[in-house]
Ligand code: NAD
């Protein structure tokens with residue numbers, strides 16, 4: 001069995017859904033169900049006995065110890081985090097709590113479990129920490145992309161708290177010998193992403209006839225990766241990554257924010273034309289994010305060289321798939337926007353808890 005944290009969030013849920021398309025190995029899915037966790041996303045697994053859902057906070061050591069003792073996982077995949085930069089600016093406390101204290105608590109619970117395994121079990125155990133390229137800070141246009149040896153220079157409360165968690169994971173390997181792995185991935189997009197992040201927010205606002213709010217001059221650069229490719233990279237690193245190592249994950253898809261918004265508008269103009277004009281007409285420039293990182297770019301050659309991983313999607317194919325998914329699954333966005341997915345948690349999950 002594997003233990004996944006944050007498996008009701010965007011990337012974690014995609015990972016768990018993909019896992020069951022390729023494996024019979026059970027998953028214990030540990031998620032607090034914050035505003036970003038959506039139990040409804042896991043609907044295809046609600047009656048699957050190999051998927052055990054536990055509504056647990058990763059800061060709760062007692063609950064984690066119980067889960068480890070009961071399920072004795074061979075690996076931990078740690079996705080749970082507060083993940084939105086803008087929220088971290090308005091309320092950094094939750095980020096320090098979950099990303100730093102939560103990761104520390106999970107590491108300690110995992111170490112306790114690991115210490116009970118025999119030598120072969122200890123050697124085979126893995127703690128895979130899912131992190132971000134934002135820990136490396138901001139690049140100028142002329143800089144080389146981030147590599148695994150780029151010094152850490154986080155600029156937002158979000159990236160600083162993720163950097164803190166990465167350092168803890170590193171130390172638990174060097175000090176205690178825990179078999180850890182860390183992945184630092186670029187910006188993800190795809191199905192089930194909470195519509196507070198750029199791509200799903202722009203699609204939702206476009207279809208609702210709302211303004212498309214571009215921060216600052218719209219020239220900030222992000223390196224985009226389709227979520228399914230992030231999940232395949234994590235599976236590769238889990239299976240064959242060298243313990244104690246970090247792996248950068250990215251798709252060589254650097255785009256300026258305005259380019260992304262224009263492409264989204266063009267895709268929507270084709271598949272859901274407005275009565276008059278283009279979705280581009282809804283673009284509005286708004287005040288910039290404080291401390292807004294200018295450019296992120298990932299050098300993913302280590303992952304390709306050592307593990308042969310390459311993304312399956314280009315930005316064009318991935319974005320087209322994503323727009324199609326949001327058009328076909330508008331009820332998912334509507335439930336999130338109306339808060340109905342929270343009611344779903346209360347009525348369906350609370351009864352089971
Ligand atoms: P998300 O915000 O969509 O989901 C986070 C999940 O964690 C939610 O289900 C939430 O309920 C859960 N969670 C939050 N606090 C918790 C706690 N204290 N205990 C248990 N569960 C808790 O995030 P995401 O976009 O899916 O990101 C997943 C991971 O990947 C994060 O660690 C993030 O830093 C990392 N990452 C994200 C991106 C991206 O572009 N989204 C890129 C690189 C790395």
Ligand code: TYD
Nearest residue numbers: 085187196197198201213214215220222257
């Ligand atoms: P976001 O999806 O929040 O990811 P991150 O900040 O972690 O990279 O934002 C991606 C880029 O889009 C970032 O440069 C900020 C910008 N952005 C906007 O211009 N408008 C928006 O409404 C949002 C949410 C983001």
